[in-house]
Amino acid sequence: MVQRLRVRYAKRGRLRFTSHRDISRAVERAVRRAGIPVAYSAGFTPHPKISYAGAAPTGVASEAEYLEIGVTRPCEPERLRADLDVSLPPGLDVLDVVEARAGALAERLEGSMWELRLPGTDLAAATTAVEKFLAADLVEVERLTKKGLRRFDARAAVLRIEVLEGPEGTQRTAGQTPGRSCVILRMGVRHDNPAVRPDDVLSALRQVAGFAPPSPPEVTRLAQGPLDERTGEPADPFELDRDVTRGGVPGPADRVVGDL
DSSP, X not given: OOEEEXXXXXEOGGGGGSOHHHHHHHHHHHHHHTTOOBOBOOSSSOOBOEEEESOOOTTOEEEEEEEEEEESSOOOHXXXXXXXXXXXXXXXXXXXXXXXXXXXXXXXXXXEEEEEEETTOOHHHHHHHHHHHHHOSOOEEEEEETXXXXXXXXXXXXXXXXXXXXXXXXXXXXXXXXXXEXXXXXXXXXOOSSOOOHHHHHHHHHHHHOXXXXXXXXXXXXXXESEETTTTEEOOTTHHHHHHHXXXXXXXXXXXXOOO
């Protein structure tokens, strides 16, 4: 392997229901179709050197999914972006590619910005629920995980949350009227362990204020990256790679430490 390339891609429309395993298969097929000289692991069952970081849950759309590809000869990032994008199915869209120059990508994904569209929800009720949630010091919720039922604080990981109003999304459920407005929750969430997901925040809002949207939310991850604790906004995780490409010199914390 002579080069690593970092890829930001979107998961849109019906593809939000695709599992992570199916997405990884689609990416591997697209890499072969595009003629990308991907590197392979050693051993009896070689695997393409494609690794993923911070994948969104099944059923959630995203504008900020990340993977890394190891290749056996140098590739121009923009050419690889175009070739991979045209080889993927519609709904998996390659947005940006940079050469991996500094640090480990997974360590930069400290938080996410989420958008939840809640069709048919009362704006005043949502505002009251968010105010009560923000005023609480601790809001514990439960979630069934692979290790059994876990109880954790959903409040500490949420750095910001705001209530907006906008048009209903294109993915309407039965009974929704085109042209109507809907409540939008936009939140910046730190990546803790266990990770606090949008559905955990909705569970917390129900707990503190009895808030229960009448239809399933339409959830989209807008961004993920290094987190500004004051604003709750994630920055571009590729910025360090771009800085080095422009001639900057990485410090000790930014040295390449291997795959994701």
